[in-house]
Amino acid sequence: MAIKKFAVACYDDEDVLFPAVKKVRNSGYKLHDVYTPFPVHGLDQAMGLKETDLHVAGFIYGLTGTSTALGFMSWIFTKDWPVNFGGKPHLSLPAFIPITFELTILFAAVGMVMTFCYVNQIMPGVKKHIFHPRQTDDYFVVAIELNDNTSETEVIDFLKSTGALETSVQVAEDSWWYGRFDKDEPYQQLA
């Protein structure tokens, strides 16, 4: 959590956005983030982001579900309360398959969504700074983090040269906080 100064550029076409992001990375400015209204394929590579490991987490949650279901049912029917169902084996594995399967999927899905919310830091009541209200509509927004050594006008001129439609300098919280979207941002007043 920190209040920082950002140079912000808006583009309205992903075909202009890609070269712009590459130029920002080559320029040596610190790229804070890129905001898009929909997933733009290849943008993560262009920004140099690593591939996500979310699916690995999903696999582990799934295995947890499998072993929970199998272990629990086996323990109940062989140790805790063995019931004689018409002389059939207590450890009736084929009959355990449906519930084992369902719990595998349930654990994988619930676990993944919770992890997704945690790593993305999203939750009801969470608020983050919106650089441009149209970043969830039709604008592709690039934010560059400024420090004391970077010249604002230089960065803005640079962003304009990459084809930005709108540019601005904003002081804002770079992370999330508990807040309401109908209230003004407390941190933005400092700008």
Place this chain on the structure above:
Amino acid sequence: MHLKYESFVREPLVDGDKTYRQVTEDIVSPIEKKPGRMWYIGFFFSICLLCFGVFSVFWEVYFGIGVWGINRTIGWGWDITNFVWWVGIGHAGTLISAILLLFRQGWRTGVNRAAEAMTIFAVMCAGQFPIFHMGRVWDGFFVLPYPNTRGPLWPNFNSALLWDVFAISTYFTVSLLFWYSGLIPDFATIRDRAKTKLRKRLYGLASFGWTGTAKNWQRHEALSLVLAGVSTPLVLSVHTIVSFDFATSVIPGWHTTIFPPYFVAGAIFSGFAMVQTLLILVRKILHLEEYVTLGHIEAMNKVIVLTGSIVGVAYLTELFMAWYSGVQYEQAAFQWRIMGPYWWSYWAMMTCNVVSPQFFWIKKLRRNVPFTFIMSIVVNIGMWFERFVIIVTSLYRDYIPGSWAYYSPTWPEVGFYLGTFGLFFTCFFLFAKYFPVIAIAEIKFVLKTSGENYKKKMEVIETKSTEEFVHEQMHAHH
């Protein structure tokens, strides 16, 4: 230049001259406006049905299962019929959102949001029937395996009915998560263009503070893909397990190995019919004809004719197996189905499910909206009769002629069924008013490859020869 585009053989998925901003405007503006008269009338009617349903259920809980028409011979009647029917309807939503995502079917983007909503509401309706069929519904939590003071005494994990508890609750949870994770970015879109404070606040809460960073989108795509991957076997397993309720018993007419695939095909068949019913109304009322195009309707009609034919083959296979098995009880069960006192339900099923979808081999009819609407209702009537036939006409003539019986529903049973329609449509009307009925971000994602205006721009390239095109591209890059 954007060179990734779709073949001209495929028709556009989004008609009209659309920009990203126009897509947002078209889908979000009905949420921001006051609903029309049709909405209020429909919503009021749904609420009335729901209230009648609640009253019917209250009647049943207060006086006991005896107020229903079921008897000792026919222990499952309208309740389980309706349960299977509603669960089946839900299946199309998951098929569209999950299986078609894995198959990379672009047309799913126009219809998946509403179809998934339909899934969730249909499963909510379905769940009511087994719960209230328990009779002593206040003891319903006994189905859950929790440590209790009775031993602890656990439920029987070998029982198909308990598998159902797990299957349906998992299905509901996973569908809800899948649906909601797709809704989060779209809620953020509504939030950021909201003018009123209340809307900003509520959609701000619903959007979980989504901002759409590149990393968040990367994870979102990974999440959607894995959820689609797990939902695909899940949806197949759910109706398989529902069919186990019957197939693992030893009742002639139920005890067959064909049930799981036959039930799944039937579920998709009826589900797509319900999607058609709902979307034909929604696209008309909310003016979304450019997003749910004739192409979408035709694609779904193709699925209907395919699954309807699979169901038809299954009916014939059942008959063949009854004869070929040489088991006289099996043969008698089918004989009573076709020619017994319930002959009308069997033939209603055959006409609606096997004969009527064959009209969709004709392209003109597949693209005819009023015809599709009527057919979608016919198919759902047929699929209701299929479940009625399987359940009631397998039970009513059992082994001893002395216990043969006939069954008709009483008003609390009919009221319960109507009440679930009330629940379903109340939820759907609220959804259509407050939620984006089309996945905004997903439409924007396919717009440049499948939008009509963008496809038109590519016509110039299509007419060029390969040499000409390569020459130009080389030239442009130097």
